[in-house]
Amino acid sequence: MKTFSSCLHAGALAAAIAVAPAAALAQGKPQYGGELRLGTVYVGISALSWDPADYNWKINHDAGAEYEVLWAGDLSKSVKNGGKHRFVADAWLPSDAIRGELAESWKWTDPLTLEIKLRKGVMYPEKPGVMKSREFVADDVVYAVERQQKSPKKIPEYLDHIAKVTAKDKHTVVFNFKHYNAEWDYRWGWGYYSAIVPKEVVEAGASNWKNVNGTGPFLLQDFQAGNSNTYVKNPIYWDKEKIGGQEYKLPFVDKVTYRTIKDEATRYSLLRTGKLDILEVIRASEVEDLKKQAPQLKWSRTLAMAGTYMAMRVDTKPFDDIRVRQAMNMAVDRQAIIKSIYSGHAEVFGFPMHPDYVGYFEPLSAMPKAVQDLFTYNPTKAKQLLAEAGYPNGFTFKVQYNSVNGTHADLVQMLAAYYDKIGVKLEIQPMEYPAFLSAMTTRTNAPLYLMDNGHTNPTTSIRKNFVKGQVWNPSQWDDPAFERRMNEVLAERDEGKRQIALKVMTREILEKAPYVWLPTPYNHVAWWPWVKNYDGELRAGAVRPWPIYSRIWIDQEMKKKMGK
The missing domain is CATH 3.10.105.10 (Dipeptide-binding Protein; Domain 3)
Structure with a gap:
């Protein structure tokens, strides 16, 4: 099996917008609007940090709606779409299921030099008091990586294989390595600490959730520690999804709400009554009761990652x-x-x-x-x-x-x-x-x-x-x-x-x-049938579900008919 790095070395991979085949069509025509309410894999744990330089493992889960990375999981290769991957791993992207996110194409120009072409026209939205709307450029990648390198909280030797990162031009970044590291793509390309954070956010205060701003599909609207994270659609998001020959602008839903719920009984009650659309972590002992109490729920089971x-x-x-x-x-x-x-x-x-x-x-x-x-x-x-x-x-x-x-x-x-x-x-x-x-x-x-x-x-x-x-x-x-x-x-x-x-x-x-x-x-996930274009996928990168959530739509008519 080829690795992502070996494929890149051969120049065999090119980034592509994920294309969802007929499997998605079976779920009906995509719909815009509505709210996606989630009890996530980490439903009992509130956000621990909003600053990637804190090297906190949960950062992509909470801030990944805004902060994008260079590569992500290619969801067109999911089981739901006729592929072989479940996209449940906490931080494992198979080499045949990686797509460019902010990276458009890339190649090794020599064994220790990687050149990355970035997408053009990707915009940061305006954030009053933080930054004006502007284009994402190569200097943003250089700044974000160098900031991670200099963080006093970084994992020892984590980025030491990088000699330097330079902006060759406005949309080209060059990584020069001191030596090869087999984890390079995970460590700074799509992993836990790979977020591209603009300089303006850092200057305003990256640890303050009110300052978070990025190129991702959703914008953080509100955070109540121990209770909820609320996100709203980024109206100028760049990515699209092709379904049935038609291209759709992402994301589909207007709003995403993470609930933080420490009490297990409360989680199950909210799921049963339709106040949660998806609950991503369910104790095995509760599965049979939930299936009896809410027989219309759909289910997925995978060995925990x-x-x-x-x-x-x-x-x-x-x-x-x-x-x-x-x-x-x-x-x-x-x-x-x-x-x-x-x-x-x-x-x-x-x-x-x-x-x-x-x-x-x-x-x-x-x-x-x-x-x-x-x-x-x-x-x-x-x-x-x-x-x-x-x-x-x-x-x-x-x-x-x-x-x-x-x-x-x-x-x-x-x-x-x-x-x-x-x-x-x-x-x-x-x-x-x-x-x-x-x-x-x-x-x-x-x-x-x-x-x-x-x-x-x-x-x-x-x-x-x-x-x-x-x-x-x-x-x-x-x-x-x-x-x-x-x-x-x-x-x-x-x-x-x-x-x-x-x-x-x-x-x-x-x-x-x-x-x-x-x-x-084993991990059990349950969701209501009005949640479309979803089959229990959990992550498309390191604890990073946002490419998945941005492709989900809500069948409003079905939800209304089911009285929820």
């Missing part, structure tokens, strides 16, 4: 001992967790590689016995390993978890019961999400830290979880040899060779067990 685990700080005794970490894994009955917590809707093994990552993923059955043993419930062996490590009577440690996550509240209690059987006592500390996240990012998290973490993509999943100094490394894993091999992977242009190396590294880290590897659940 986030792994669930309990990190063990290897810089803290006794978790510096591999025998203790392996014991902590063997003490857990994953099949019972799947049955009890997930109502059967989960897989024992789905992290740190995701089964969707074809060529990178190996099933548990293909793993060495030492790895398979960690996923086998064996409290007797766990107690034996603890005794060998010098802890025959167990120990007591604090575990932190995100209190917004109702599933984790149940899961941590179940884990505590398992560990009690081998003499390990958990002191359970629920935390509000901002404080919970801050504990990890400042490396002050407890010795045990229960969390979900997006796989991101095949390379990043291994790098960000298990390389020293990375933000998403709550175990504080530090192995210089492992890090050297990671750097070799990032320098490798051949995807086949990267796949082999990452398979070996995945096996190794699974056996060394810095995490208690927990089941990966």
Whole structure:
């Protein structure tokens, strides 16, 4: 399978406006107007930042309506439109399903120089007190990338492969590399921290939501922390969608509202009564009841693109001992967790590689016995390993978890019961999400830290979880040899060779067990049938749903007939 980068190197990819074939026509002629009301994947978490230079993972989810990027997912390749991709990954765009967003075309002029032609005529809308309406130009890309490079909050070494970014002319940007990095397109082209923020917004104050302004399909109208984000149509948005031979200006809906709803029961009530058009995250145990209570809902189920685990700080005794970490894994009955917590809707093994990552993923059955043993419930062996490590009577440690996550509240209690059987006592500390996240990012998290973490993509999943100094490394894993091999992977242009190396590294880290590897659940999405041109897609880039939302329309007549 070719990578995006190898295709670009060959000059084989060209950007194209997504074309939706007959599948979209089956949903009727597109309609303009109305409001799309959403309980998103992150329905319990309010916006954490409005400034991409804060390097906050959620920025594209909240500010991506305004801030566009160079590349995005090509939704014409979705399953709904006759393609093979579901577009649910948190930050994985297959190489055959990438289109230019603000980039129009691109080519490698030599192995370390990438030249990008930008779309002409893309406009920033006027924002009173912030900026006049003007054209998006190459200097905007240069400014945005250099600002990310200089941010004191940036991920260590994240953009260090870039030597310089220059504007060759008004609509051409040139990236010169110091060295090749296999994640280049993800890191600054369509990833978490790739937003093109104009200088005027920064000068007005990029952290203030009232100043947010970009070239995207919607404009942020209102933000009420802990309650809602409200967006309205950008009347001068550039993109179009071709359906049935006819071109339609995007977006279709006039308004998009994100609701922030921490209480699960409230989310389900709003969905049942039609006050939410889409709810993107539904606990498995609630699915059957919702299907009975609202039988007209449409559904999608995909294996979650986030792994669930309990990190063990290897810089803290006794978790510096591999025998203790392996014991902590063997003490857990994953099949019972799947049955009890997930109502059967989960897989024992789905992290740190995701089964969707074809060529990178190996099933548990293909793993060495030492790895398979960690996923086998064996409290007797766990107690034996603890005794060998010098802890025959167990120990007591604090575990932190995100209190917004109702599933984790149940899961941590179940884990505590398992560990009690081998003499390990958990002191359970629920935390509000901002404080919970801050504990990890400042490396002050407890010795045990229960969390979900997006796989991101095949390379990043291994790098960000298990390389020293990375933000998403709550175990504080530090192995210089492992890090050297990671750097070799990032320098490798051949995807086949990267796949082999990452398979070996995945096996190794699974056996060394810095995490208690927990089941990966299935994610359920439900929506009302008046939501058209939608089939459960979640992201067309790194936590970036806006290309999807801009293509949705509401069948107003159907909604009226259904009494909603």
